[in-house]
Amino acid sequence: MDKEIVTIVELNAENWYECCTLEVSEEQTRFMESNAVSIAQTKFEPTLKPYVIQYEGKTVGFLMFNSVKEELDGYWVYRIMVDKNFQGKGIGKKATELMIEEIMKQPKANKIIVGYHPENIGAHQLYEGLGFVDKGDRFGKEMAVVKAL
Template sequence: MTCIRIKEIDANNINEVRKISVKKYQRFFIETVDECLEEAAIYKQWCPVAIYDYDEIVGFAMYGAFGKNPDTWIDRIIIDEKYQGKGFGKLAMKELIKIVTEKYNVITVYLSFVEGNDVARKLYENLGFNFTGDYDPEGELIYKFNLTEDFK
């Protein structure tokens, strides 16, 4: 049984969060935690967070909202290599969707990922995200999720 919790990054957990890494072949698909934290320091709209299973840090995510009528993004999600394949990504995404839709009072959430990252594509599509037909400036596929009452 798991208990996924999303917590802010602070002095108590920053060192553990910085140790999160993906498998070697996945490094092409996503930035490191340090690169994400650097970006969040520049763009204050980003909210970097730690993903916990009970009291154990299992991953990292970053979300935010941009613009006058904010587009809300779950921009990064990284499950540490030793915790992959155990369902933490799916559970964390569900929790993140709940957090961002409530925090920003929106029903639409966006994300993007590198084409060829089939594990991410499968996860996102299983959660109800759909390809918009658009690509971000780095060429990543943009996916969109619309909250419905039956989202679980």
């Protein structure tokens, strides 16, 4: 799939509501908050950077990362989701690659961390395929995987 078909654009007044209507599959709902909750979180934590994932110009997903380093001295990914109707097309992987490019623009970006529930097989496959490594770090019910830049 061409990266140009998948783009990420900053969340804004024109695309936030459409982003709130996106849904993951029923079995994935136990692993993440709704996009509306994540968008609300950005209003209280201004270092969080929300983006809409677009596929051929259509809003199909949402992602969010922190623009300041946190635990494990890295930039944390807070959310990556693709609507259930667009999963399985490689959109999540391309969007994650684009997000990594954005994170690499941050000051002293040398590490990206993602936390997810160990039973979330889709997340595990995505991050492992992009070079994230499980070094045994755990935060509550979530495992944290690390990608060195």
